[in-house]
Amino acid sequence: MIEGIYKCELETDVFPLLNHAKMAKVNDRVIDGMKNFYHNKPTTNNFSRINKHNNYRSRIKRLYDKLEGIRPIDNTISDVMFLNDEMISGFVIRQNIANIKQTWIEYRLMYNVLNLSKIPSKIQNKKIDFTTKDSYVLKNFDTLFDKLCSQFNIDLPEINKTRMIKPKELNNLEKEKAEFQKEKADFLKEMQKSKEELALRFNRLEILTNKLKEKYGNVID
Amino acid sequence: MNRMGSKKILTLVDEETNINEYELLSAFAIDKFNSKYIIYTKNEHDENNNTIIYAGKIKMINNKEFLTNIDSDVEWTEIKRVMREMAKYSDDLESSELDD
Numbered sequence: 001m002i003e004g005i006y007k008c009e010l011e012t013d014v015f016p017l018l019n020h021a022k023m024a025k026v027n028d029r030v031i032d033g034m035k036n037f038y039h040n041k042p043t044t045n046n047f048s049r050i051n052k053h054n055n056y057r058s059r060i061k062r063l064y065d066k067l068e069g070i071r072p073i074d075n076t077i078s079d080v081m082f083l084n085d086e087m088i089s090g091f092v093i094r095q096n097i098a099n100i101k102q103t104w105i106e107y108r109l110m111y112n113v114l115n116l117s118k119i120p121s122k123i124q125n126k127k128i129d130f131t132t133k134d135s136y137v138l139k140n141f142d143t144l145f146d147k148l149c150s151q152f153n154i155d156l157p158e159i160n161k162t163r164m165i166k167p168k169e170l171n172n173l174e175k176e177k178a179e180f181q182k183e184k185a186d187f188l189k190e191m192q193k194s195k196e197e198l199a200l201r202f203n204r205l206e207i208l209t210n211k212l213k214e215k216y217g218n219v220i221d
Numbered sequence: 222m223n224r225m226g227s228k229k230i231l232t233l234v235d236e237e238t239n240i241n242e243y244e245l246l247s248a249f250a251i252d253k254f255n256s257k258y259i260i261y262t263k264n265e266h267d268e269n270n271n272t273i274i275y276a277g278k279i280k281m282i283n284n285k286e287f288l289t290n291i292d293s294d295v296e297w298t299e300i301k302r303v304m305r306e307m308a309k310y311s312d313d314l315e316s317s318e319l320d321d
Binding site for chain 2: 002004005006007008009010011012013014015016017018019020021022023024025026027028029030031032033034035036037038
């Protein structure tokens with residue numbers, strides 16, 4: 001659509017010609033465009049928004065076909081940015097081809113798209129097991145460690161020292177535990193003894209009190 | 222309409238009653254001038270392989286349509302501009318879009 005210009009269908013194909021017509025010389029592009037405009041032929045340069053995407057793709061494809069024999073300056077793809085569904089690639093061009101800058105841009109876009117298809121599409125994610133498992137090593141550390149030391153004749157004095165300390169400390173702990181138990185038993189014994197004595201005294205006191213009550217109870221009354 | 226394949230043929234009768242057939246390239250109306258125009262060709266080429274085209278204005282005289290010359294320079298300038306715009310509808314990749 002050209003602003004202010006509307007295609008019109010002719011009611012007749014025969015016209016009387018008055019005077020002469022205006023003459024001009026145009027290239028094939030203009031001829032082509034005029035025919036397309038008049039016949040409403042869908043073209044790759046149709047500015048309709050609906051066809052915009054397809055027009056670009058078909059234009060790129062034809063451009064690529066035409067430039068098949070020409071290689072870009074470098075064959076590497078670098079500085080590729082993905083913006084939504086588009087790819088933009090950075091590149092450097094020489095001054096002498098600045099006049100076909102657009103061609104190079106589009107060629108490289110096409111080149112990148114073609115190379116992208118070679119990248120493997122999916123990498124399967126391994127299922128990650130988050131459950132905790134007992135460590136065999138930790139469980140059997142001492143055995144394994146001994147085995148390792150004896151197998152390779154490894155002498156680790158510091159570790160051995162630590163390992164010596166551990167049973168010693170364990171022994172002490174056992175001793176203390178035993179002593180504690182003994183003390184506890186003694187204490188409980190003492191407690192029981194005291195309890196019994198106390199009970200005895202209480203009994204005696206009760207008896208005395210009752211006797212006194214008997215003796216002097218009548219007097220008070 | 223007389224068509225030869227995808228071509229539309231226009232028959233023009235000049236003042237000497239000579240009948241000539243041309244290929245119709247385009248027909249359009251320009252709002253600004255409230256007029257209709259036709260562009261046609263006999264597919265003749267010059268030494269540079271450019272195609273010679275003709276542009277005429279449709280005029281109603283006594284309820285009949287005539288094709289007349291474009292006398293106004295303003296109109297002719299506008300028609301040339303329209304033709305350049307139409308070039309963008311070309312399938313040819315060497316379009317003006319690449320000549321930024």
